[in-house]
Amino acid sequence: MIMSHGPLHGKHALVTGGGRGIGSAIAHALLLQDARVTLAGRTEAVLAKTASELATALANASGPADIDFVTIDVADRESVDLALAEAARRHGRIDILVNNAGQAASAPFGKTGSDIWRQMMAVNLDGTYHCIQAALPGMLAAGWGRIINIASTAGLTGYAYVSAYCAAKHGVIGLTRSLALELATKGITVNAVCPGYTETDIVRDAIANIMAKTGRSEEQARAELAAGNPQKQLIQPDQVADAVAWLCQPGAGAMTGQSLAVAGGEIM
Template structure:
């Protein structure tokens, strides 16, 4: 089947909507961006690496209207400048807060800098980007905010206390804001992937190998052991859940934290 072209964009459910995806140049974020383009949205990618953004835009441009903006989501001034630039392409109707970092350490070796890094990117970044996008959504009376949390926001994992705390915070923010905006035509939800086949998980595997002398195969098996399907989640599976939450027909989905993890969290 040939992919849809811009000429038949009006037949797709997100036609005319402008989506912004943070951390959109690679991994889960890039898969989400492609899926939103396929549904007719124009997409703005946010990321810290200008080269990676340019490569992603070039790769996705055949699928639709896409542009990239460099920003550090943990820096208020950087966020404000990037969102102002992105808004020149139209009001942001859909915000996907995907940018994040994960680092592991035993609790007593989790220093203040690691703690702040995990909260600033994963939680404060979500806060800053949501504040930047929300006024336009309120003016329109329509919006979709999807926060990419983690199963670490639904349960606990050893040796990632700072990351777990940040992702639990993201889910708390999601639920609170969903209630605050429930009558405004704006929904706020979280998608919580389990271990997903991305560069972040490859880095985790390498870290396990380095610290424990396990083989890469053993490290990977350790990560997939908690998934009843005994596999890593595909980025496209996460993107599918995100796009569903963004559709006009999903207006009753609000304040939810949906695990995409093969049944690991129920």
């Protein structure tokens, strides 16, 4: 019997924020491409549940799913180093790093205290830096790697009342571009994927916040968030995951330093 392999066969991918939403959708897409996937996140029970669900979902389609998980706090460098070392010990060096972990906080700038500012930087920007620092030596030794930073359209334009989040995501875009140039001859690509408002826990929280502050219905709040999208709809996690999966493939080797907006034409 001849076994066929997917384009990412033999590659080990680690996805932060992998327990739910965009992260779990990315993990699913990479498993379909035959990668070994390690989910990384803060809550072990959530990670274990998602890993089990993905393994079950893929079992009939393509054989047993090669999936595992490690707990991590991306804002803590020691936690990152320990988690990525453990993932590499179990499954080999990390060939693909998807920096998906993120948080969003909304407040007028005058009410954006240093606690909010530092939290947005710590998770969204510092966390990306920590994970790249930990994974990059193995990629350099192998002469091959894919680094995908899940930024946001907030990294490409401005949004009112989320100044700290926008600043952090703009920082992720800058880091992506700078590092792509440094690694251009090393066989390693660095790209960002920038979703618009996506059907995730963060957006559901934003909808609840709009409803509480304005008295609008859920349907009206959802329509307000989707209004900036020319397609008049929220982005789905699978749409983001498909862009990530393509950037990870060998054929996307000429794509580096790019920030792909998955946003229905909101950013052009």
